[in-house]
Amino acid sequence: MTTMSRRAFLRSSGVGVGLGLAGGCAPAMKGDFAPKRGPRVVVIGGGWGGATAAKYVRLGDPAIEVILLEPNKQFVSCPLSNLVLSGVRSIDSLTFGYRGLRSHGVRIIHEAATAIEPDTKRVRVGEGYLQYDRLIVSPGIEFQTEQIAGLAEAGDQVLHAWKAGPQTVELARRLQAMPDGGVFVLTIPPIAYRCPPGPYERTCQVAWYLKHNKPRSKLIVLDANQNIVSKTGLFRAAWRDYPNIDYRASSKVVKVDTGAREVTTEFGDRVKYDVVNVIPPQRAGTIAVQADLVGADKRWCQVDHVTYESVKHKAVHVIGDSTIGLPVPKSGTVANAMGKICANAVVHLIGGKQPPAMPPVNVCYSWVSDKEAMAVINAYRIEGGKVVQIEQKLTPGQSQAFGQNALGWARSIWNDILG
Amino acid sequence: MTNRGRTLVGLAGLALILAIAAPASTGPKDPGYAKAFSCSACHGWDGASRADTVPVLAGMPAWYLKKAIQDYASGKRPAAEMEPYAKMVLELGVDDVANYFARQPKPAPLAADPAAVERGRVAAAPCAVCHGTTGKGDPAKGVPDLTGQPAGYLRNQMLLFKADKRSPGEPTLSAVKALMKTIPDAQYADLAAYFASQR
Incomplete structure (x- = not known):
């Protein structure tokens, strides 16, 4: 900045x-x-x-x-x-x-x-x-910034990094600058929001970084939802490698206080942070x-x-x-x-x-470490003028091979969009 | 060479260029064009994948793409990322999709290390028994064309054959799987580079 x-x-x-x-x-x-x-x-x-x-x-x-x-x-x-x-x-x-x-x-x-x-x-x-x-x-x-007290006033002190760009770079910098032993707090909004598995992939990436660079630090995830909303079992399995994750479901954040460096949930729980990443409702x-x-x-x-x-x-x-x-x-x-x-x-x-x-298609890859990924795949048909799902399939676990496929998907779809 | 000879060679060259540049495709008017949207995020609207692990569908013989889709959909060829889409393509009309991609021009191969290509050429003799010297395959025997497929994709398929994870237990593939076990892992990338470089 x-x-x-x-x-x-x-x-x-x-x-x-x-x-x-x-x-x-x-x-x-x-x-x-x-x-x-x-x-x-x-x-x-x-x-x-x-x-x-x-x-x-x-x-x-x-x-x-x-x-x-x-x-x-x-x-x-x-x-x-x-x-x-x-x-x-x-x-x-x-x-x-x-x-x-x-x-x-x-x-x-x-x-x-x-x-x-x-x-x-x-x-x-x-x-x-x-x-x-x-x-x-x-x-x-x-973003529905108004749904979280103090968020609009906080300006760039509280980042969403949910539209890739300068905020992503700045959040990475704050994570790197955080002292070992510091607490990173990530807050997840209630569905519907952009990229359902994205916050849980972010959880993996921050936890992976902390594990290798700041082993005394921890990541507290405050999720407004009752459980992981996408690829639940696969993320749970991936998180076994990250004991530094403290995941708290049904913890909707309603207030952020940059002076006290804390967020407050709808139940009044206050959580202190060294670095905070609030993904607001959308x-x-x-x-x-x-x-x-x-x-x-x-x-x-x-x-x-x-x-x-x-x-x-x-x-x-x-x-x-x-x-x-x-x-x-x-x-x-x-x-x-x-x-x-x-x-x-x-x-x-x-x-x-x-x-x-013509029905749409979906695949969402999620990176659970620096090299390993997993995915959910959805196929659809049109019935009576409406899109309905034919099938949803998960990859059998996470692997480097799925990581390769995730990269192949990214290169291909970027080319399909812009090439 | 006479002037006439030069002209003939020139015309032949021009015809070759036109053959590559002008496919027999009707593009958006093709009945498979919109149906292929189910594939295009990864394989490209014209099947010209530019990612190392994603197979090129452009110019792929329709019989082979159709077989692949059927095998993915039935689970015979296990692939979590392909099975749902294969079922979708069967619903939409696999013939239209396969014919559409078969009519698209094959893209130029991705860049490869010439030394790896040469090592692969030397090592490819056992593959040539079925796939031919350049990897063109033999539709009459159900042997697929390997030419121009991305090296990463070819290598991954060889690894899947070796581990019997591609069409597990399929008797007609027992020979290729046995062959893969005799090839040192380090050689897979060379073989893949060689067939990827062929047209």
Whole structure:
């Protein structure tokens, strides 16, 4: 944090859609700054879902113009970013440019969408707007900071590191700087949140690091859920190697006090920390809330299971972690799958054809040490217009071979999204 | 060489380049294109895997991919990461998916250490009995094409054969499994590098 201002830090952390415009937008972006000359798809958000969708619309029909709105100039992979905390990987090894998408003819504008106008089929960008035939919204998640007392006031003193980037690097630095004997506290929000097994993988990575570097330290995990929510048996087995983990279920954190360096659970238990990592409760990205794409819960977006069109607004499709109602986890693989299925549906709809009913897929690898991983695999079908699960399978334990497969998966899917 | 001869050689070369560059694929209009989304996160939309442990499906003969999917789905070829997807592909239509990938152009092999490739070429004689000198295989005998598959994937399969973890107990594979036990572990990577480098 020595070379980056707080504002720049927050912006690159992806906190708050719209901050990307804080520095002012290009003077040319006023009115209809890119008049539409043919069929056009605008994609909001260049993460796992949006970048995939942008590419696959172009693959499906090169006659369709695709404009991707993404404030960040680089893509940082959340999957594998827990390995940055343990020092096993660098953030640079998870950081990629958008050049591959440009080679598919995707036009990328590094600005944030500020509003959606479904009635006029316009996306607001600063003082201007873009017209669309179909809009794909892939805004990811935003944190419900207000659900934990003291969290908003704490600012960068309390990190989430749940959007890979500068916060990941800074949390790794704090972990490394913690004295041997220090206590690291990780708090897990109630489901639904991005990447169900992610907090438990993080538990493994922090514990692995402490075991090898700070043997007198311990990791206290305060989980708002009643039990490990994903790959329960596999994580329990993995944790046998880490007696430094103190896992406490049904321990929802409701307050953080940076002065006293302690967090408080809903039952009033106070837990002191040397380094804290609060993963706050989450909802769909801000633009989805502002555009009235979220349901009665005001958190997540309901969509058609075949086309990913919003149930609330026509010609607006929502994909990725901000969706709810499908029996799928909020995972990178699912966002990637939704991106291509939605893109294909959009190509069909623009061409006046019936979209095929394609189910998504899921695999979530979790790294339990520097070399070993395990996974959960889900297959689905479409029944009566809805996604239903055919099967869920776990790897038989953890191994270095699954670690190799996890790396193969990562390299492949990054290429599928951006290559 | 005469001018005409040079032209013929040139045209033959051009035809070869076109044959590699222009596949007989209809891309998104192919009935297997969208069905292959079930595979593309790992294998690429066109089957051109760029990861060392993930097999290339592009240009894979349809009969072999179909067999692999059926074996994964039935559990005959045990693989936790493949079984659910194989069942999905059977539901969606394995013929469409297999034909789609068979029509995609094979990517250029991943970079390999030339010394390892050469050591592998020398050591590959026992493999050539069934797979042919360059590893092209023999569809009539159900022997798969090894050429251009990533070295990490080939090596992993050899290790699975050796430990009888790939199609355990399958009688038609007893010879290859016996052969694998005679090959020193250190040589697996060389053999894999050799077949990976072939087209």
